[in-house]
Amino acid sequence: MATVPPVPAVPVGPLWRLGEHPWLADAAPAPASARVILDNDFAGDPDDLFQLVHHLLSPSVEVPLVVSSRLRHDHDGRSATSAADGVRVVEDVFARMGLTSSDVVVAGSEETLTDLRTPQPSAATERIVAEAMRDDPRPLFYVAGGGLTDLASAYLANPEIAGRFTVVWIGGFEHEPVPWLAAPRAVDEEYNLSIDVRAAQVVFGAPGLDLWQIPRSTYATCVLSDAESRTRVRAAGPLGRHLDEELRAEMRRHANPSRPPSETYVLGDSCLVALTALRTYWTGDASSCRFVTRPRPGLTDDGRYVERPDAPPMRVWTHVDVRLVLEDLFAKLRLFEAWRAGA
Numbered sequence: 333m334a335t336v337p338p339v340p341a342v343p344v345g346p347l348w349r350l351g352e353h354p355w356l357a358d359a360a361p362a363p364a365s366a367r368v369i370l371d372n373d374f375a376g377d378p379d380d381l382f383q384l385v386h387h388l389l390s391p392s393v394e395v396p397l398v399v400s401s402r403l404r405h406d407h408d409g410r411s412a413t414s415a416a417d418g419v420r421v422v423e424d425v426f427a428r429m430g431l432t433s434s435d436v437v438v439a440g441s442e443e444t445l446t447d448l449r450t451p452q453p454s455a456a457t458e459r460i461v462a463e464a465m466r467d468d469p470r471p472l473f474y475v476a477g478g479g480l481t482d483l484a485s486a487y488l489a490n491p492e493i494a495g496r497f498t499v500v501w502i503g504g505f506e507h508e509p510v511p512w513l514a515a516p517r518a519v520d521e522e523y524n525l526s527i528d529v530r531a532a533q534v535v536f537g538a539p540g541l542d543l544w545q546i547p548r549s550t551y552a553t554c555v556l557s558d559a560e561s562r563t564r565v566r567a568a569g570p571l572g573r574h575l576d577e578e579l580r581a582e583m584r585r586h587a588n589p590s591r592p593p594s595e596t597y598v599l600g601d602s603c604l605v606a607l608t609a610l611r612t613y614w615t616g617d618a619s620s621c622r623f624v625t626r627p628r629p630g631l632t633d634d635g636r637y638v639e640r641p642d643a644p645p646m647r648v649w650t651h652v653d654v655r656l657v658l659e660d661l662f663a664k665l666r667l668f669e670a671w672r673a674g675a
């Protein structure tokens with residue numbers, strides 16, 4: 333899991349705010365063409381930190397809100413205050429970047445939904461509703477790299493937000509059999525879904541909610557190698573070094589004689605960047621990625637899919653352009669760190 337600092341780091345280097353891109357001063361970018369709410373379990377797996385930094389360094393999107401959501405309390409020694417812990421992790425990353433826009437960061441609920449009708453109130457749900465209802469002609473994406481408790485709560489409290497944004501969720505089982513998940517080492521649990529299955533049931537069942545899913549079979553293909561992390565992330569400067577160290581700490585924490593050694597790590601949450609910040613100029617969509625449109629299934633209590641009569645359509649992304657995602661991350665880290673070093 334990400335290292336939770338007792339207090340955030342002291343801001344270092346030149347300071348900046350969201351909406352500014354001083355490292356691109358020689359060719360100022362066009363105004364952001366979309367808004368993106370970032371929702372992730374930032375006290376967990378460090379791939380969310382890679383996705384956070386990548387989105388923050390992407391001038392094509394405005395980030396009006398960063399929601400730190402909960403982890404499973406019963407899994408892997410997680411804290412009962414993981415949403416609040418994640419806020420400290422995000423504030424620490426902001427400080428390491430010299431980013432002073434900590435007013436966009438908010439904690440979600442520490443508890444799951446108790447049923448399919450009752451929201452879990454939190455400061456996050458109020459901010460989600462406010463941003464969804466804000467009068468702005470640009471598209472709004474709600475990107476979720478963890479559980480869906482806070483989004484589901486916002487919808488249950490204010491169903492009128494449906495239709496005002498697109499949900500892009502990393503999570504859920506694959507829809508077709510996948511050879512590498514076959515026996516003898518089948519994986520019978522998808523973690524993001526398991527954080528709050530009821531919340532996923534609410535979101536999948538919400539009429540009018542535009543849903544894009546990146547299931548496990550797709551997000552697991554976004555893989556960073558050890559050599560890439562050493563030469564393209566860690567070598568980029570202090571921020572890249574921090575990301576690399578968080579990744580290595582996670583791998584050390586899970587070291588186990590029964591787990592085969594590996595030179596790779598899945599950065600599944602980075603798929604969220606490809607579909608929102610890296611949309612192409614001419615089409616306005618992620619044209620190097622692929623999706624299928626299929627009827628939105630219902631979800632059983634264990635997260636399996638069931639057919640629904642008259643189900644609305646959803647996008648299921650079957651391929652993400654990993655080359656584009658990783659190379660763009662490497663380049664943005666270099667540009668950002670070069671500006672900080674020379675400022």
